[in-house]
Amino acid sequence: xxxxxxxxxxxxxxxxxxxxxxEHAFPVRVYWEDTDAGGIVYHASYLRFLERGRSExxxxxxxxxAGLRERERxxxxxxxxxxxxxxxxxxxxxxxxxxxxxxxxxxxxDFEQRIVRGAELIVAATVRAAALDADSLKPRRLPxxxxxxFA
Amino acid sequence: xxxxxxxxxxxxxxxxxxxxxxEHAFPVRVYWEDTDAGGIVYHASYLRFLERGRSExxxxxxxxxAGLRERERxxxxxxxxxxxxxxxxxxxxxxxxxxxxxxxxxxxxDFEQRIVRGAELIVAATVRAAALDADSLKPRRLPxxxxxxFA
Amino acid sequence: xxxxxxxxxxxxxxxxxxxxxxEHAFPVRVYWEDTDAGGIVYHASYLRFLERGRSExxxxxxxxxAGLRERERxxxxxxxxxxxxxxxxxxxxxxxxxxxxxxxxxxxxDFEQRIVRGAELIVAATVRAAALDADSLKPRRLPxxxxxxFA
Amino acid sequence: xxxxxxxxxxxxxxxxxxxxxxEHAFPVRVYWEDTDAGGIVYHASYLRFLERGRSExxxxxxxxxAGLRERERxxxxxxxxxxxxxxxxxxxxxxxxxxxxxxxxxxxxDFEQRIVRGAELIVAATVRAAALDADSLKPRRLPxxxxxxFA
Numbered sequence: 366x367x368x369x370x371x372x373x374x375x376x377x378x379x380x381x382x383x384x385x386x387x388e389h390a391f392p393v394r395v396y397w398e399d400t401d402a403g404g405i406v407y408h409a410s411y412l413r414f415l416e417r418g419r420s421e422x423x424x425x426x427x428x429x430x431a432g433l434r435e436r437e438r439x440x441x442x443x444x445x446x447x448x449x450x451x452x453x454x455x456x457x458x459x460x461x462x463x464x465x466x467x468x469x470x471x472x473x474x475d476f477e478q479r480i481v482r483g484a485e486l487i488v489a490a491t492v493r494a495a496a497l498d499a500d501s502l503k504p505r506r507l508p509x510x511x512x513x514x515f516a
Numbered sequence: 517x518x519x520x521x522x523x524x525x526x527x528x529x530x531x532x533x534x535x536x537x538x539e540h541a542f543p544v545r546v547y548w549e550d551t552d553a554g555g556i557v558y559h560a561s562y563l564r565f566l567e568r569g570r571s572e573x574x575x576x577x578x579x580x581x582a583g584l585r586e587r588e589r590x591x592x593x594x595x596x597x598x599x600x601x602x603x604x605x606x607x608x609x610x611x612x613x614x615x616x617x618x619x620x621x622x623x624x625x626d627f628e629q630r631i632v633r634g635a636e637l638i639v640a641a642t643v644r645a646a647a648l649d650a651d652s653l654k655p656r657r658l659p660x661x662x663x664x665x666f667a
Numbered sequence: 668x669x670x671x672x673x674x675x676x677x678x679x680x681x682x683x684x685x686x687x688x689x690e691h692a693f694p695v696r697v698y699w700e701d702t703d704a705g706g707i708v709y710h711a712s713y714l715r716f717l718e719r720g721r722s723e724x725x726x727x728x729x730x731x732x733a734g735l736r737e738r739e740r741x742x743x744x745x746x747x748x749x750x751x752x753x754x755x756x757x758x759x760x761x762x763x764x765x766x767x768x769x770x771x772x773x774x775x776x777d778f779e780q781r782i783v784r785g786a787e788l789i790v791a792a793t794v795r796a797a798a799l800d801a802d803s804l805k806p807r808r809l810p811x812x813x814x815x816x817f818a
Numbered sequence: 819x820x821x822x823x824x825x826x827x828x829x830x831x832x833x834x835x836x837x838x839x840x841e842h843a844f845p846v847r848v849y850w851e852d853t854d855a856g857g858i859v860y861h862a863s864y865l866r867f868l869e870r871g872r873s874e875x876x877x878x879x880x881x882x883x884a885g886l887r888e889r890e891r892x893x894x895x896x897x898x899x900x901x902x903x904x905x906x907x908x909x910x911x912x913x914x915x916x917x918x919x920x921x922x923x924x925x926x927x928d929f930e931q932r933i934v935r936g937a938e939l940i941v942a943a944t945v946r947a948a949a950l951d952a953d954s955l956k957p958r959r960l961p962x963x964x965x966x967x968f969a
Contacts, residue, residue, distance in 0.1 A: 396873055398711065398866045400704035402758045403585070405653070407700060408594045409567070412560035413851040420849055431910045434554070443559045447598045453653050456704045457884045502556070502604050547722055549715045549860060553853035553909045560851065564700045571698055582759045607855045608733045705887070707955070710896045711869070714862035736856070745861045749900045755955050804858070804906050 388465045389422045393480075395458045405453040411488045412448070415478050418462030419494070422476075426514040437508070438499040444473070445493040452487050454480075460487060469515050472496045472504035539616045542572045544631075546609045556604040562639045563599070566629050569613030570645070573627075577665040588659070589650040595624070596644040603638050605631075611638060620666050623647045623655035690767045693723045695782075697760045707755040713790045714750070717780050720764030721796070724778075728816040739810070740801040746775070747795035754789050756782075762789060771817050774798045774806035841918045842875045846933075848911045858906040864941045865901070868931050871915030872947070875929075879967040890961070891952040897926070898946035905940050907933075913940060922968050925949045925957035 393414045401407040423430060433439045454460055460480050467475035473495045480488040498505045544565045552558040574581060584590045605611055611631050618626035624646045631639040649656045658666075695716045703709040725732060735741045756762055762782050769777035775797045782790040800807045809817075846867045854860040876883060886892045907913055913933050920928035926948045933941040951958045 394870075396866070396870050397703045397705065398709060398869060401699045402702035402704070402706050403591050403593070403650070403699065404704050404706075405593075409560050409563035409700065412563060413849070416560070416851060417847075417849050429910075431908070440554050442554070442556075442604070443601060445598075445600050447596075449596050450594060453593070455884070457882075499554070545719075547715070547719050548854045548856065549718060549862065551855035552850045553855070553857050554850065555855050555857075558851060564698070567700060568696075568698050580759075582757070606733070608731075705893050705895070705952070707895075711862050711865035714865060718862070742856050744856070744858075744906070745903060747900075747902050749898075751898050752896060755895070801856070 388463050389418070389425060391418045391421045391462045391464070393417060393460045393462055395454055395456055395460065397456060400456050405455055406458075408450055411450065411480060411490075412446075414460065414462050414480055415448075415464075415488075415490055415492065416443075418464040418478060419476060419492070421462075422464040422466070423514075428511060428514050433511070434499050439505060439508070439511075440497055440499045441494050442497050442502075443492060444495045446490055448488065448490040450488055452482075452485055454482060454487050458482055466515055467491075469507065469512060472506050474507065474515065539614050540569070540573045540576060542569045542613045542615070544568060544611045544613055546605055546607055546611065548607060551607050556606055557609075559601055562601065562631060562641075563597075565611065565613050565631055566599075566615075566639075566641055566643065567594075569615040569629060570627060570643070572613075573615040573617070574665075579662060579665050584662070585650050590656060590659070590662075591648055591650045592645050593648050593653075594643060595646045597641055599639065599641040601639055603633075603636055605633060605638050609633055617666055618642075620658065620663060623657050625658065625666065690765050691720070691724045691727060693720045693764045693766070695719060695762045695764055697756055697758055697762065699758060702758050707757055708760075710752055713752065713782060713792075714748075716762065716764050716782055717750075717766075717790075717792055717794065718745075720766040720780060720782075721778060721794070723764075724766040724768070725816075730813060730816050735813070736801050741807060741810070741813075742799055742801045743796050744799050744804075745794060746797045748792055750790065750792040752790055754784075754787055756784060756789050760784055768817055769793075771809065771814060774808055776809065776817065841916050842871070842878060844871045844874045844915045844917070846870060846913045846915055848907055848909055848913065850909060853909050858908055859911075861903055864903065864933060864943075865899075867913065867915050867933055868901075868917075868941075868943055868945065869896075871917040871931055871933075872929060872945070874915075875917040875919070876967075881964060881967050886964070887952050892958060892961070892964075893950055893952045894947050895950050895955075896945060897948045899943055901941065901943040903941055905935075905938055907935060907940050911935055919968055920944075922960065922965060925959050927960065927968065 395406055399406050399410040430441065460482050463479045463481060465477045467477055473493055476492040478490045478492060479486060496505050496507045497503065546557055550557050550561040611633050614630045614632060616628045618628055624644055627643040629641045629643060630637060647656050647658045648654060697708055701708050701712040732743065762784050765781045765783060767779045769779055775795055778794040780792045780794060781788060798807050798809045799805065848859055852859050852863040913935050916932045916934060918930045920930055926946055929945040931943045931945060932939060949958050949960045950956060
């Protein structure tokens with residue numbers, strides 16, 4: 366499915382040092398629920414995998430999403446994504462979601478993510494998330510105790 | 517959630533005349549299955565809505581995806597998407613998926629899609645699909661009888 | 668897939684007169700999102716279809732689930748289901764979800780539901796739902812203004 | 819949500835010795851994708867969790883579902899399920915899917931499954947699966963090399 370070459374500038378696979386050089390790895394197994402009758406993983410299933418990767422990245426940094434929502438009425442939402450499906454994954458494949466923080470500023474923070482199967486790149490995505498007020502759903506500046514976890 | 521301004525050049529909402537000026541509208545109701553515990557529609561659910569819109573666009577043009585796969589071993593896959601989540605939709609909302617063909621060339625074809633709630637823009641997406649051989653999953657030129665349906 | 672005969676007593680397809688003889692019909696189209704790599708509709712997708720049927724049944728009776736939750740902190744949950752998958756549906760199939768209320772008493776109400784493709788029975792289900800307090804998640808008696816809608 | 823007492827006869831939680839006394843445990847984390855705007859896990863998501871449990875049970879026994887389908891045109895399908903939702907799980911919960919084989923005979927095999935959160939029972943299910951011919955979708959006797967794995 367590599368129909369067209371990736372845009373390297375829009376899809377950096379090597380994050381620059383100032384942008385979180387540490388890449389977080391999270392394994393995902395492909396189950397029947399993730400596939401479609403085309404015989405491969407349904408394209409939107411990868412967004413679920415990417416979100417698991419970001420959720421685990423946050424957990425690894427000590428950010429408690431459920432607690433933030435309940436106690437501070439702060440929640441995160443994805444606001445922008447560029448995603449390329451480069452190869453097809455199949456039932457039972459053992460994938461790994463790789464997540465690195467890009468820039469975090471104001472209410473928003475960016476991620477570079479990849480999904481790989483061994484050495485093969487399956488999916489590449491640039492994701493922009495935003496912190497929102499859980500009631501008004503308006504953007505809200507990330508509190509320092511959260512951005513400290515990102516550092 | 518309009519955290520940042522859209523890039524008009526990357527997200528044309530007014531397709532140029534040579535690129536299928538006719539926009540196809542398909543209604544989608546939001547059910548519990550589409551929402552998450554943040555109280556709003558789960559971000560990946562919109563990709564399912566967009567795909568329903570493209571499937572109905574194809575059906576309206578007389579393209580029979582199931583038949584193409586079975587008889588010609590041709591199937592379609594999404595290979596690239598830029599998507600912006602501009603506002604949050606909620607349980608029970610009546611949405612409309614708007615779909616317009618962009619360029620179609622070789623094995624690939626592009627769509628401009630929007631999801632709206634009344635006059636409000638909820639999601640905007642630029643989607644690149646590709647025709648694949650159903651067995652090898654390699655890109656395969658769109659056959660003339662399909663591109664004729666696109667015209 | 669009709670491996671074993673249905674238990675007619677547990678799966679009445681003809682509701683008795685005192686149990687809502689009127690059967691509500693709601694069409695559902697099968698999209699790629701609903702299928703799996705087995706080439707057929709993923710078994711859990713039918714539960715989404717059944718829920719759309721119940722949601723539309725409620726809407727047709729004038730019950731506003733979103734409003735009930737917001738204004739009265741009342742929400743519905745499925746607590747018990749017996750479901751039989753009798754035949755496989757496929758991509759692009761046009762299905763119909765048939766819904767009839769069974770008994771409604773206290774906090775709970777039962778549905779008999781079927782999913783059909785033309786004259787073929789695809790899925791049969793007996794579903795028990797309960798009214799819950801949205802905060803405590805404890806069962807709460809259905810208010811009269813709701814049970815009146817059920818009559 | 820324990821609206822009504824479970825039927826012990828229909829929901830044996832202690833499998834008899836001749837029916838696979840060994841219970842297989844598989845952990846599942848709740849992500850946003852699994853929840854709905856009711857604030858809890860969407861009821862159909864548990865069927866995905868149960869299927870992951872059965873898939874991992876099969877893998878642990880050395881049954882390769884992808885290989886069976888490709889090489890022997892044999893696939894499995896769920897044909898009957900009785901499921902009770904006993905308590906609500908929430909975002910970020912760490913659940914465990916417990917799976918035990920019941921009877922296996924001819925083309926079909928039964929499972930007793932539970933989903934627990936620590937000592938709390940969240941979901942209990944009795945599941946009947948069937949072996950099908952991948953092309954005709956008709957029931958097909960389980961081959962000895964598979965039933966040997968079940969022993």
